[in-house]
Amino acid sequence: MIVRELELDLDAFEGPFDLLLTLVLREELEPAEVDVAEIVLSFCERLEEQGRLDLDACGEFLVLVAALLELKARGLFPEEELELSELEPEEAAEELARRLADYRRMKEAAGWLRERLDSESSRFFRLGPAPLAPRVERRLAPQDPEGLGAALRLLATEPPSVSLGHMALRFPPVSLFLERFRAVLRRRRRFDFDSEVGGLSRVEAAVAFLAVLELRKAGEVSLEQASSFAPIRVTRAGVEQKDQEWIARSA
Amino acid sequence: MDRPLRLIAANPVDRLARVVEALLVVASQPLAVEDLAVAANDDAERIETALRLLGERYAEGRSGIVLEQVAGGWAFRASRDAAEACARLFERPVERGLSAAGLETLAIVAYLGPCSRPDIARIRGVAADSVVAGLVERGLIAEAGRDGDAAGAVRYRTTPLFERVFGLESLAALPRLDDLGGDADEIRARLEAVAEKRPA
Numbered sequence: 160m161i162v163r164e165l166e167l168d169l170d171a172f173e174g175p176f177d178l179l180l181t182l183v184l185r186e187e188l189e190p191a192e193v194d195v196a197e198i199v200l201s202f203c204e205r206l207e208e209q210g211r212l213d214l215d216a217c218g219e220f221l222v223l224v225a226a227l228l229e230l231k232a233r234g235l236f237p238e239e240e241l242e243l244s245e246l247e248p249e250e251a252a253e254e255l256a257r258r259l260a261d262y263r264r265m266k267e268a269a270g271w272l273r274e275r276l277d278s279e280s281s282r283f284f285r286l287g288p289a290p291l292a293p294r295v296e297r298r299l300a301p302q303d304p305e306g307l308g309a310a311l312r313l314l315a316t317e318p319p320s321v322s323l324g325h326m327a328l329r330f331p332p333v334s335l336f337l338e339r340f341r342a343v344l345r346r347r348r349r350f351d352f353d354s355e356v357g358g359l360s361r362v363e364a365a366v367a368f369l370a371v372l373e374l375r376k377a378g379e380v381s382l383e384q385a386s387s388f389a390p391i392r393v394t395r396a397g398v399e400q401k402d403q404e405w406i407a408r409s410a
Numbered sequence: 411m412d413r414p415l416r417l418i419a420a421n422p423v424d425r426l427a428r429v430v431e432a433l434l435v436v437a438s439q440p441l442a443v444e445d446l447a448v449a450a451n452d453d454a455e456r457i458e459t460a461l462r463l464l465g466e467r468y469a470e471g472r473s474g475i476v477l478e479q480v481a482g483g484w485a486f487r488a489s490r491d492a493a494e495a496c497a498r499l500f501e502r503p504v505e506r507g508l509s510a511a512g513l514e515t516l517a518i519v520a521y522l523g524p525c526s527r528p529d530i531a532r533i534r535g536v537a538a539d540s541v542v543a544g545l546v547e548r549g550l551i552a553e554a555g556r557d558g559d560a561a562g563a564v565r566y567r568t569t570p571l572f573e574r575v576f577g578l579e580s581l582a583a584l585p586r587l588d589d590l591g592g593d594a595d596e597i598r599a600r601l602e603a604v605a606e607k608r609p610a
Contacts, residue, residue: 191531191536192536194536235531235532235537236532258532262535264587265514265518265521268514268585268587268590269510269514269517270513271517271590272520272576273513275576275577276575279575281490282487282493282575286438286504286571
């Protein structure tokens with residue numbers, strides 16, 4: 160018989176003994192939930208079915224079930240581990256006897272309750288909610304119906320709708336600046352980009368810059384900037400041969 | 411000429427008994443003498459006299475309704491003669507399917523309560539969580555504070571319903587723990603006595 164393959168059907172677990180041990184060791188199953196006596200019974204039943212005493216299986220089972228029992232005991236009484244380990248064997252035996260006696264008494268008490276339940280089975284009575292509903296006296300301040308009306312009216316009026324205008328960016332069309340710069344370049348040969356967009360918002364300035372880039376792409380203007388962040392000079396195409404050549408090269 | 415029926419008793423105790431009777435009919439759980447005294451606006455001693463009067467009137471075998479002292483108060487229940495008829499119409503769901511584990515746990519809470527789930531697990535040797543939850547759901551036990559401070563384990567005690575279902579006047583009506591078999595010598599003596607009685 161292979162002990163590890165012993166099939167178990169417990170309240171907390173159903174499957175082979177091997178899997179139960181694995182789950183307990185992985186802490187996926189609480190040892191306190193495992194009914195060890197039930198496991199021992201299952202094993203004994205299997206042993207009886209075999210009709211012969213399998214000493215190897217018994218030995219293996221004893222080791223495994225003892226380990227499980229120890230894990231369970233530690234799980235149930237974590238704080239008592241130290242306390243109990245300090246006991247002398249005689250004292251430990253006494254402690255065990257005391258606990259067994261305690262349990263026996265409770266078992267007897269449970270038996271008494273069972274008998275009582277049977278003898279009282281003819282007891283019928285009206286059942287209701289457990290506690291009496293407490294009578295709470297609510298003391299309200301003197302009420303003014305006019306005031307209540309005013310408060311309700313205040314609640315009933317629709318609140319002003321909140322403007323969400325600031326949440327979306329408004330981009331002016333690029334064509335607006337294309338026209339504007341073409342008009343400027345018809346009057347002047349060149350202009351300073353910064354002074355032309357002065358007073359515009361950041362978004363408008365960005366769109367104006369896109370317009371300048373469009374003009375440059377179409378070959379209508381040439382651009383100059385002495386260094387980073389220096390003023391950008393926009394010059395009408397054909398005004399400076401040098402610029403024109405540069406445009407041609409970069410295009 | 412016929413004498414008119416006297417529907418209203420002149421005796422003040424009788425009048426009080428009627429009030430107490432009415433209160434007990436309305437109540438869905440046992441009422442203590444103090445509760446009755448407050449509601450009837452009378453003193454406890456006179457209430458007890460009235461209860462004695464009602465006790466005679468509503469005694470087992472005299473009426474379909476029986477007045478009994480249970481769960482620390484007074485309550486009406488059906489007479490035992492009517493139990494069969496009651497059982498055909500009503501269930502006793504509180505104790506239906508109460509397991510051995512449930513009864514053991516109930517005994518522990520009744521004798522040692524308020525006690526926590528770890529206390530119960532120490533005595534029974536298995537985790538008590540699901541059994542305790544089942545008893546709480548049935549209304550036989552209820553939470554009663556915590557161990558130590560607010561972070562301690564929840565403690566439980568039996569409810570008045572427990573006493574009522576088991577027909578106990580109070581928890582004091584439980585047999586004394588010392589009288590229950592827990593003594594090793596006594597257990598042995600009892601086993602020997604049983605063995606002697608058994609025919610050879």
